[in-house]
Amino acid sequence: xxxxxxxxxxxxxxxxxxxxxxxxxxxxxxxxxxxxxxxxxxxxxxxxxxxxxxxxxxxxxxxxxxxxxxxxxxxxxxxxxxxxxxxxxxxxxxxxxxxxxxxxxxxxxxxxxxxxxxxxxxxxxxxxxxxxxxxxxxxxxxxxxxxxxxxxxxxxxxxxxxxxxxxxxxxxxxxxxxxxxxxxxxxxxxxxxxxxxxxxxxxxxxxxxxxxxxxxxxxxxxxxxxxxxxxxxxxxxxxxxxxxxxxxxxxxxxxxxxxxxxxxxxxxxxxxxxxxxxxxxxxxxxxxxxxxxxxxxxxxxxxxxxxxxxxxxxxxxxxxxxxxxxxxxxxxxxxxxxxxxxxxxxxxxxxxxxxxxxxxxxxxxxxxxxxxxxxxxxxxxxxxxxxxxxxxxxxxxxxxxxxxxxxxxxxxxxxxxxxxxxxxxxxxxxxxxxxxxxxxxxxxxxxxxxxxxxxxxxxxxxxxxxxxxxxxxxxxxxxxxxxxxxxxxxxxxxxxxxxxxxxxxxxxxxxxxxxxxxxxxxxxxxxxxxxxxxxxxxxxxxxxxxxxxxxxxxxxxxxxxxxxxxxxxxxxxxxxxxxxxxxxxxxxxxxxxxxxxxxxxxxxxxxxxxx
Ligand code: AGP
Numbered sequence: 001x002x003x004x005x006x007x008x009x010x011x012x013x014x015x016x017x018x019x020x021x022x023x024x025x026x027x028x029x030x031x032x033x034x035x036x037x038x039x040x041x042x043x044x045x046x047x048x049x050x051x052x053x054x055x056x057x058x059x060x061x062x063x064x065x066x067x068x069x070x071x072x073x074x075x076x077x078x079x080x081x082x083x084x085x086x087x088x089x090x091x092x093x094x095x096x097x098x099x100x101x102x103x104x105x106x107x108x109x110x111x112x113x114x115x116x117x118x119x120x121x122x123x124x125x126x127x128x129x130x131x132x133x134x135x136x137x138x139x140x141x142x143x144x145x146x147x148x149x150x151x152x153x154x155x156x157x158x159x160x161x162x163x164x165x166x167x168x169x170x171x172x173x174x175x176x177x178x179x180x181x182x183x184x185x186x187x188x189x190x191x192x193x194x195x196x197x198x199x200x201x202x203x204x205x206x207x208x209x210x211x212x213x214x215x216x217x218x219x220x221x222x223x224x225x226x227x228x229x230x231x232x233x234x235x236x237x238x239x240x241x242x243x244x245x246x247x248x249x250x251x252x253x254x255x256x257x258x259x260x261x262x263x264x265x266x267x268x269x270x271x272x273x274x275x276x277x278x279x280x281x282x283x284x285x286x287x288x289x290x291x292x293x294x295x296x297x298x299x300x301x302x303x304x305x306x307x308x309x310x311x312x313x314x315x316x317x318x319x320x321x322x323x324x325x326x327x328x329x330x331x332x333x334x335x336x337x338x339x340x341x342x343x344x345x346x347x348x349x350x351x352x353x354x355x356x357x358x359x360x361x362x363x364x365x366x367x368x369x370x371x372x373x374x375x376x377x378x379x380x381x382x383x384x385x386x387x388x389x390x391x392x393x394x395x396x397x398x399x400x401x402x403x404x405x406x407x408x409x410x411x412x413x414x415x416x417x418x419x420x421x422x423x424x425x426x427x428x429x430x431x432x433x434x435x436x437x438x439x440x441x442x443x444x445x446x447x448x449x450x451x452x453x454x455x456x457x458x459x460x461x462x463x464x465x466x467x468x469x470x471x472x473x474x475x476x477x478x479x480x481x482x483x484x485x486x487x488x489x490x491x492x493x494x495x496x497x498x499x500x501x502x503x504x505x506x507x508x509x510x511x512x513x514x515x516x517x518x519x520x521x522x523x524x525x526x527x528x529x530x531x532x533x534x535x536x537x538x539x540x541x542x543x544x545x546x547x548x549x550x551x552x553x554x555x556x557x558x559x560x561x562x563x564x565x566x567x568x569x570x571x572x573x574x575x576x577x578x579x580x581x582x583x584x585x586x587x588x589x590x591x592x593x594x595x596x597x598x599x600x601x602x603x604x605x606x607x608x609x610x611x
Contacts, residue, residue, distance in 0.1 A: 002087075002100040002609075003029065003073040004180065005198070006161040006171045006191030008216045014064045016190070017071035020197035021052045025600065029073035030081035034059070035088040035096035035163060036069030043096055043165045047086040067218070068169045070161040070191075072098035075605050078106070079123025089127045091118065091134035094165045095143075099126040100193050101157035101178040102610050109153065129154065133162060144215050147172045148229060151213070157356065157610065161191050169218035175208045178609050179354045179383060182206040182214055182222055184236050189216035194607075195239050195381075196398055203239040207381040237381060253598045255401035255492070259584050260451055263444040265406050266577070268395040269413040270440055277434035279420035284374070285390050291372045292425050296343035299370070300327045301361045303608070305404040305487060306349040306411060311480035312576045313415035320432070320573070321422035330357035331611075334364050346370040347418070351399055351407035352607035353382025360611070362387055376414045378407050392417065401599045402606045403491045405584050408484065409447070412577045416440060439571030443578070449568045450581045457582055460547055460563060461589035464495065464518060471509060471544075472499040472583075473521040475532050477576045481522055485583035492591035492601050502535035513544040520586070524567075524575035525551035536562075549582045551575075 005020030007013040017034050032055040033047035044064050048054040052073065072087035079085040088096035103109070106125035109132065114120065118131040132153055137146035143164045157177025163170070173180055173191045183190030183198035183205055190198045191214070195205050208214060211227035212234070226232045251257035273283040281289045298317055300310035307329050314325040328336075330348075334357060346365045350358050353375065362373060362384060375388035378396045385391050394410035417440075420433055464470065470489055474482035479501040486497035500509050502521065513519065519539045523532050533556070539546055545561045552566040570578045591598045 002075050002193070003197065004070070004098050004100055004159055004161050004191065004193040005072075006070040006098075006173065006216070007188065008068040008169050008171050008218055009185070009188035010067065010218070012065050013067060013069045014059060016201055017069055018052070018056060018059065019200050020192060021055070021071050021073055023197045023199070024073050024194060025052055029075045029605075031074045031083065031086035032072065033074070033086040033088055034064060034069060034071040035090070036064040036066035037163055037165060037168060038064075038066045041165055041168065043090065043093060043163070045088055045090065045096060047083050047088075049081060049083050049086065068163055068171060070096060070098045070163055070171060077102055077610055078125045085122045085124050087126060089122060089124065089130040091130040095130065095133055095137065096163050097126065097130050097133060098161045099129055100159040100609060103128060103154050103158065104156035105154065129160065137164065143167045143170060143172050144213065144225070147174055148213060151176075159193055171216045172213065173208070173216070174213040176211055177356070180208045181381075182208065182216065182224075184222065185220055187220045189220050189222050191216060199239065204236050205239060205381070206234045206236055207386070209234065209386070210383070252592070253401065253588070255403055255405060255588055255598050258399055258401050258406045259581065259588065261397070262406050262409050262581060263448040263451070265396045265410050266413050266447060267444040269410040270417075271395070273417055274437050274440065277430065277437060278424050279417050279433070279437065281421045281424065283417065284392055284421060288390055288421070289425065291345070291390065292422055294343050294371055295323065295345040295422060297324045297326070297341055298345050298347055299338070299340070299365075300325065300347045300349065301330045301333045301358060301365070302349035303330050303355050303357055305408045305484060306351060306358070308480045308484040308487070309408055309411040309415060310347070310349050311483070312412055312477050313419065315477035316416060316419040316573060317422065320419050320428055320436070321426050323422060323426070330355070330361040334361045338368060340368045340370055344370050346373045347376065348373065348384055348388065349376045349411055349415075350382075350384050351378045351396075351404055351411075353377040353379040353384035354607050354609050356609050356611045359383050359387070374418075376411055376418070378410070400606075402601055402604050403488055403587070409577050409580055412580070413440070413443070416574065436571065436573060439574045443570070443574055446568050446570050446578055447581055450578060453565060453567075453582060454585055456565060457585040458589045460565065461586055461593060463545065463547070464493070464586075464590045465593040467495060467516065467518055469512070469517055470495055470497040471512065471517055471519045472497060473502040473505065473519060473532075473535060474499070475502045476526065478522045478524065478579060481576045481579050481583065482520075484580060485520060485522075485587070488584055488587035489590060491604060492587055492596055492598050493594050494596060494602070495590065502532050505535050505538055510538060510542065513539055513542040515543045515545065517544055518547060519544045520547045520583070521549070522579040522583070523548050523550040523554055523556065524572065524579060525554050525569065526572045526575065529554060549579055
């Protein structure tokens with residue numbers, strides 16, 4: 001998804017902007033660009049199609065010296081990926097703008113501006129902002145006033161960065177519906193859509209709120225204005241995760257690094273949240289206990305991988321907390337006439353906390369009479385966190401690989417904490433809770449043991465490199481794990497994969513099974529194991545090749561075309577977390593064999609901040 005970087009400093013900003021763009025590459029993009037105000041007072045711009053490295057080469061040939069500038073990575077929404085659609089956009093030679101989000105009324109504005117003689121060069125919605133700014137800057141007293149006038153004309157979501165040739169060393173930023181942070185430096189100031197872009201220059205950030213505008217000036221002066229235009233104080237927060245998270249270290253890909261971080265981050269997700277025999281309900285905040293006591297139902301809303309985490313939690317919350325649970329993808333939920341029974345807790349799950357559909361669902365839910373909203377999220381200061389009544393941070397640290405891995409297993413860990421918190425308040429047997437708490441304590445060590453199976457899984461992956469399809473099977477809480485396994489394989493290896501609850505096999509998908517269709521199954525030692533074994537026989541009888549990830553205590557015999565990989569025994573309820581890991585490794589190795597762009601798969605963005 002698009003990324004913004006801006007800088008006003010007492011030194012040349014080109015390399016700060018370039019490094020910022022590189023740090024945003026993980027989000028997915030198709031073109032990049034930069035505009036800098038030269039020491040002579042001219043705006044100069046470079047834009048290129050493809051990777052930031054191409055822009056870098058262009059800047060070596062034609063550098064952009066100057067002390068203030070803005071830069072952008074674009075992920076096409078309006079208009080195909082091309083140099084002329086890349087940001088920054090200009091109107092004439094005096095001003096440049098970068099934009100994340102979507103301007104919904106851009107067609108009407110475009111007609112209005114064309115009628116006034118403005119010529120459009122790109123197919124983007126953003127170009128209307130550039131021309132509106134050009135028009136307003138002639139009448140308004142300064143650039144900030146011009147931006148504020150433009151904001152009253154545009155509908156939709158935006159994070160903006162603007163510079164003007166005649167306002168030296170000033171950047172104006174504004175946000176509504178898309179994230180934007182200000183980096184606080186020493187005598188310099190920065191702007192970015194994601195703090196990660198600026199960790200090379202600062203770890204102190206102001207997270208702008210909805211409707212805020214900001215003026216960054218020479219000398220590091222920062223003024224934030226609310227929707228009414230009044231100057232407001234916004235807290236400066238120190239970024240919690242070290243810069244190490246933004247580098248691959250010794251790993252070939254971020255995704256592999258993040259898979260291997262799971263023992264550590266699951267432990268971090270549990271830290272300070274477990275008592276000796278029960279979960280500490282206070283981890284959810286001071287108001288949580290009173291609200292949780294009133295909860296009668298739960299609605300969980302999320303997208304993609306986070307949605308799969310919600311699906312697993314449904315099994316847990318029903319079984320251990322006795323609560324009715326509904327789980328839905330945010331893009332569907334937000335357009336339904338949802339019926340909300342009294343005492344319903346609204347839970348959102350999101351790695352980024354900026355997913356447009358999930359955020360819109362939260363805003364929609366706030367009008368529907370829910371008991372309260374809880375965000376389980378990985379990014380402190382994100383919109384979802386700021387707009388929810390209760391939050392539980394997943395503590396996974398920055399996740400760079402587009403395919404979510406550690407964010408998912410820490411979400412599951414957090415959801416088990418939620419299950420236990422609600423269970424405890426609703427009379428769950430003390431021994432049952434104590435067993436689960438002990439199981440959680442052992443989990444990081446068990447995940448580390450699964451990671452030791454990496455080379456065995458790499459061997460298995462070879463059977464997939466030439467395949468075009470794959471089928472994932474699971475039962476109960478492992479059906480969502482099968483869905484997640486299929487999503488991972490699709491996302492990074494581009495192999496078509498489907499997932500089914502194993503019991504559904506004979507109701508249709510069995511027709512697809514032959515020697516060309518590898519079937520992957522998760523077989524923990526749970527009450528559904530015998531049924532799953534029968535399903536696996538159905539596959540073998542049709543010539544399908546089976547890859548089974550099974551509990552070491554399960555008596556599954558390896559034979560020709562039946563590959564069994566044994567996993568350490570784990571508390572039955574926590575098996576979905578453990579069994580996720582080999583599926584992540586399998587997808588990773590298949591993608592490496594296929595030579596795809598593992599960390600930035602085609603067509604995908606890390607954080608989907610547009611609808
Ligand atoms: C995960 O591998 C995906 N790339 C994607 O499905 C992701 O989980 C989804 O876009 C939701 O993102 P969020 O967790 O940041 O809200």
